[in-house]
Amino acid sequence: MSVRIDITGLRPERVAVVPSPLAELGMALHALSEPGHHPGLQGWATGVTARLDSHLADRMCEADFLWRTTFSDLFLGYAGLPGGTALPGSTLAEELDLLDKLSDEQFVDAALEFTCALSYGSPGPGPLTDAGLRRRALELAAARGPQQLRFSERLLDDPPRIRAWLRQFLLDCDEAFFAETWSRLRHQLAADARHKTELLRRKGLAEALAAVSPAVTLEESAERIVVDKLGDGRTATADGGLLLVPTSLGWPHLMVLHRHGWQPVLHYPVGSPEMAAPPSVDQLTLRMTALSHPVRMRLCRSLARSAFTTGELTQTHGMTAPEISRHLSVLKKAGLVTTRRRGRYVYHQLDVAMVARLGSDFLEGILR
Structure with missing residues (x-):
């Protein structure tokens, strides 16, 4: 499983690495709503929540499906502008102005992407123009509770009103807590963007993507970027560009905007030591499968x-040597067992550290 970005014909100057205050605000809202995803931010989240105005906290819950479950494309709204070459603004206000340039149809589709399960990767009508999609959107919103249903009804009935509501809400969040957070983070993100840009200039796209995450690779043909994720998706840069947007608050989420007709965006975390060598989805599957067999668990x-x-092991477990060897082979292939030779004997031992990592590796893999 993976998300693939076709970059055939992409010119080097069309690849940009740019921090985004709006994307970082979206990730801040996500971290506040789902602190369990971000154990390293618990101190920050606790401090922000403790001083949050109760009215703003209530409004934060009103539309939290835009950032709690995952991360709405509205926080990368510049990617939806015509031409596929728009860049994030340098300030939150600039980015909100760019968000205002999306059509009502684009805004509603992006806001409801997790609610009504629209066809994300292909063109088609939206709930503003298709009565069947509207009914389906409201049915799914109702399944998530009355609060989301009310918000979705207002969104579909009066998009400009909700757009104004969201803009004011984000500005109030900026005043309440995000401006202070951004002033601290923007220097780190700008430094990372400069580093990745220099890698692009001096060593090329493959090296820059490898620095973004080991989960992101450029195929040998240099025509496709492959992002190792528990999910499938396809998009293309076509005549537009490719955006790399760093986040300080986002680890372990590595997200790919692959909405049809929008500029592809890689929203990647920086500054976490765990990012050195995240396991691939195939590696995780191999390890979990290896440990799922009762005989291998006993081994x-x-x-x-x-x-x-x-x-x-043959004597201890009452099995034949070929049977033991087959199970050991599975465990070794998964990287869970090490071997060493001592004279004419070969000894096998469990890599306890690797097995212990499985919990955090699995969590990272499914949150990526």
Whole structure:
């Protein structure tokens, strides 16, 4: 599973690495709504929540489906502007002005993408013009509770009113807590953007993408970018460009905007030591599958305590040598068992640190 970006014909000057205050505000709202996704931000989230005005806190809950479950494309709204070459603004106000340039149809589609499950990667009508999609959107909104239903009804009935509401809400968040946070983070993000831009200039796109995340690769043909995620998607730069947008608050989320007709965006985390070598989805699947077999679980119990030869495991577990070897092969292929030779004997032992990482690796993989 992966998200693929066709970059055939993409010119180097059409690749830009730019921080986005609006995207970072969106990630701040997500972290406040889902602190469990971001254990490293618990102190910050607790401090912000403690001093938050109750009225603003209530408004934050009113439309939290835009940022709680994941991250609405509205926070990367500049990517939807015609031409596919718009860049984020340098200030939140500039980015909100860019967001205002989206059509009502684009705004509503992006706001409801997680509610009404529109066809994200292909063209088609939206709920403002298609009565069937409107009914479906409201049915799914109702399934998520009366608050989301009320908001979705207002959004579909009067998009300009909700657009004004959202703009004012984001400005109030900026005044209440985000301006202070952004003043601290923007220097780190700007430095990362300069570093990635220099990599692009001196070593090319493949090196820059590798620095973004080991989960992002450029195929040998240099025609497609592949992002290793638990999900499928396709998009293309076509005649537009490619945006790389760093986030300081976003780890472990590595997100790809691949909405049809919008400029592709890689929204990637910076500054986390865990980003050094995240496992691929295939690696995670291999490890989880290897540990799911009861015989291999019993073998792991033995191998966690000491190193054993195949012959010793055969006697301990009452199995044939070929059977033991097959199970050990699966565990070794998954990277969970190490081997070492001592004289004419080969000893196998569980990599306890690797197994211990599975919990955090699995969480990172599904949140990526």
